[in-house]
Amino acid sequence: MSAGVIETRGLRKVFKDQAALQGLDLQVKAGSIFGFLGRNGAGKTTTIRVLMGLAKADGGEARLFGERVAGPAGGAGLRKRIGFVSEEKDLYPYMTVRQIIRFTRPFFPGWRDDLERRYLRVFDLPPDRKISHLSKGTRAKLMLLLAISHGAEVLILDEPTSGLDPAVTEEVLRELVALPATEGTTIFFSSHQLAEVEQIADHVAIIDRGRTVVAGALDDLKTQYQRLRVVFPQEPRRIEWVDGAEHVRQEGRTVSILASRNVEAIVSQARSLPGASVERFPVTLKEIFLESVRNN
Numbered sequence: 319m320s321a322g323v324i325e326t327r328g329l330r331k332v333f334k335d336q337a338a339l340q341g342l343d344l345q346v347k348a349g350s351i352f353g354f355l356g357r358n359g360a361g362k363t364t365t366i367r368v369l370m371g372l373a374k375a376d377g378g379e380a381r382l383f384g385e386r387v388a389g390p391a392g393g394a395g396l397r398k399r400i401g402f403v404s405e406e407k408d409l410y411p412y413m414t415v416r417q418i419i420r421f422t423r424p425f426f427p428g429w430r431d432d433l434e435r436r437y438l439r440v441f442d443l444p445p446d447r448k449i450s451h452l453s454k455g456t457r458a459k460l461m462l463l464l465a466i467s468h469g470a471e472v473l474i475l476d477e478p479t480s481g482l483d484p485a486v487t488e489e490v491l492r493e494l495v496a497l498p499a500t501e502g503t504t505i506f507f508s509s510h511q512l513a514e515v516e517q518i519a520d521h522v523a524i525i526d527r528g529r530t531v532v533a534g535a536l537d538d539l540k541t542q543y544q545r546l547r548v549v550f551p552q553e554p555r556r557i558e559w560v561d562g563a564e565h566v567r568q569e570g571r572t573v574s575i576l577a578s579r580n581v582e583a584i585v586s587q588a589r590s591l592p593g594a595s596v597e598r599f600p601v602t603l604k605e606i607f608l609e610s611v612r613n614n
Contacts, residue, residue: 323348323472323504324369328378331364331528338364340528341378346506346521349498353519353536354508357611361528362508363405366476370402382472398426401465403458405477411450415443415460419467428469433501437463440493455486462490466497473497475507479514491518516603524610532610536603543601543609546575546584551593560587564609576601576609 324346331339339361346352356362367373368380371387380387382396409418415438423429438445441459449457458478465473478494479487495518497503509515515522516536523533532539550571557573559566562580566573577584581598588596 322346322381323383324352324506325381326365326368326378329365329368329375329380330377331361331368331373332376338528339368339375339378342525342528343530344523344533346504348504349502350521351495351498351505351519352507353515353522354506354525355510355512355515355522355607356508356525360525360611362525363476364528365525366474366508369474370400371397398428398468399471401462401468401470401473403461403465403473403475403478405480409449409457409460412448414446414448415452416445418449418460419464422464422468426468430467430469433469434463434467437466437493441489455482458482458490459486462493466501466503470503472504472506475505477509478507479509479511487514494518512602512604512607522603524607526611532606539606540601540603542579542581543606544577544581545599545601545605546577546581546588547597547599548573548575548588548591549595549597550591554591557591560584565612576605578609 322345324344326342326344329339329342330337342361342365344365354362354365364373368375369382369387374388383399385396387396410421413421419434437443437459441463443456443460443463449460452460462478473494479490482490491514494505497505519536521534522536522539523530525531550573553571554568554573559575560580560583562577563575563584564578565576575584585596585598588594
């Protein structure tokens, strides 16, 4: 496998008779903010559990920093280089913020006191308050502090903004965006919040039924996909569009096309039709996502 911070190839995982992963391929480059998307049950959490060594794959392989997760170099050594925030955001409820930091610090020789102080301040975390008395948003910020401060080279985040109010969400996203530039941290995060992914991610992968269906740099995908509107002088008969016209909807004289590739060829075909006018529009990540999972 070629070098990448996170890689999977042909990854498979079966629970009883249900296939959660069916040959999943991923590649996450160092320093990227990588959005990992899919419907409920698509295999996102299973992938994260395999990467964290919490579940064993039934086939294929997963690598972190070029080392096999299930190999002799895996385990605790790899996990010390990773910061993980689960969707549940579980912490020892009887500890205070200060106590959980003191408890966590000795496990990581590369602990960064400067980052600890920064995020205590930026996230306005109350050192002497018990974790059981913290809101879900404050617990999320505390987990991020613990993950970032131990010097993690990669943050793996499972629904990091789930259940957070808009103000806390914006605060968390702002800090995540800064990390690759200031610390060189790679961020790999799953989310159902497509607008948030579009706001901060530079690369995305969309998976469905345990396979990758779309992957790439977000800007490239948004260039590759376009919405076309073709208007005819009169209602046209059925048209066989060239390959890449994924979703075609006709309303009277107007035909709307979501193109996933061959955009120029589709535009040329439309302009060759008598009297047709063509307009092109950018698409959102939401449109790409919906089209990808609809057709799979």
